Amino acid sequence: MAYEHILIEKNDGIATVTLNRPDKLNAWTRIMEREVRKAMEDAEKDDDIRVIVLTGAGRGFCAGADMDLLSGIEDGSEKREPGSVYGTEAYNVAIRADFQTQYSYFPSISKPIIGAINGPAAGLGMVMSLYCDMRFASREAVFMTAFAKRGLIAEHGISWMLPQLIGHSAALDLLLSSRKVTAEEALRLGLVNQVHDTDALLPAVMAYAKDLANNVSPRSMAVMKRQVYNAKFQTLSEAVATGNEEMLKSFASEDFKEGVAHFLEKRPANFSGR
Structure with a gap:
């Protein structure tokens, strides 16, 4: 299928899903939401694909929900479709319900999902990065929950996932303050697995992914x-x-x-x- 807000590339057993709204720092849209899920499900079904990489085009990973989308929620013009909490597929009794919600489905994908965090990951962008199985970050990457500074709360399961990764106290610090966390601090916290210079990020991710695809x-x-x-x-x-x-x-x-x-x-x- 043709995609509007993402790019897909498949090579050497790796499916690379790229959020592709670089002029908006890849701000998240309903179209992007549907397309990412479709791409993940297609990669899951493709026997030639063994590893999935999620990254962003340009200088950002994902700056969070598009402000037009947030404005639509605020004024009531943005309506959710009935049953959309379970995404594009029918409910699967073989998979935990926890891993079938709107954004928490990454754990239900049987193949490793590696987040190549090439720049800012804020709000919903940070949520999506946390659902990746591993995160490799550029030194230019920054992480920010953002929710408290928008009058929002810990959305989409981040209140569960973030403490799992970095612990209770550190999670509350990041959530309540909405402060920016550098790649180096994220590495110390255990939020990311590796940090690389910007130009070296994707080569490092691909080398790791190819090892998984070819040798495991x-x-x-x-x-x-x-x-x-x-x-x-x-x-x-x-x-x-x-x-x-x-x-x-x-x-x-x-x-x-x-x-x-x-x-x-x-x-x-x-x-x-x-």
Whole structure:
């Protein structure tokens, strides 16, 4: 399909989704919301894609909700479609309801989603970055919740996700103050995994993504991602039981056989994902 507010590029097992409103610092729109979800779901179904990268065009990642959209909510002209809380797909009983809301669906995508945060990530832009499985940031990146300075609250699950990443007190600091957090501070807080010079950001992200796409079992990545997100709702004993069950299933998989074979034969892996 043709996209209006995003770009899609697929190479070497990687789908790169680029928010593409650079003149607006990629401010979020309803069109962008639908297109990002469609792109993620398409990548999920594409057997040739093993890793997804989310980034922004130009000098920003996403400056938050477009002010026209916010104005529409404020004056009542922006209406949500009935049932839109679950996005574009019908409710799936096989996936936790927590991971099927308007923006919290990234954990339900079985493939790793890496956020390449190339510039400001504010408000809803910061929310979307948090739902990525990992975040690599440019030194020019800044993070800001923004909500308190707009008369809003901790939206779209950020009140759950942010403390998961950086802890209770640090999360309240960022939410209540709406202050700007540099890439270096974000790294210290655990908000991002790596920081790179601007020109080196995408090469670093792509090198990491290619390693996952070429050398790691897609089946293992999917199971591990599901385990880690579901474990947030489990006791230790439940997580152990899940791990034991999944280990038995992995022994019967083609990827396990290939994992042993390529190691013993000292050759590159050729995982099928099955």
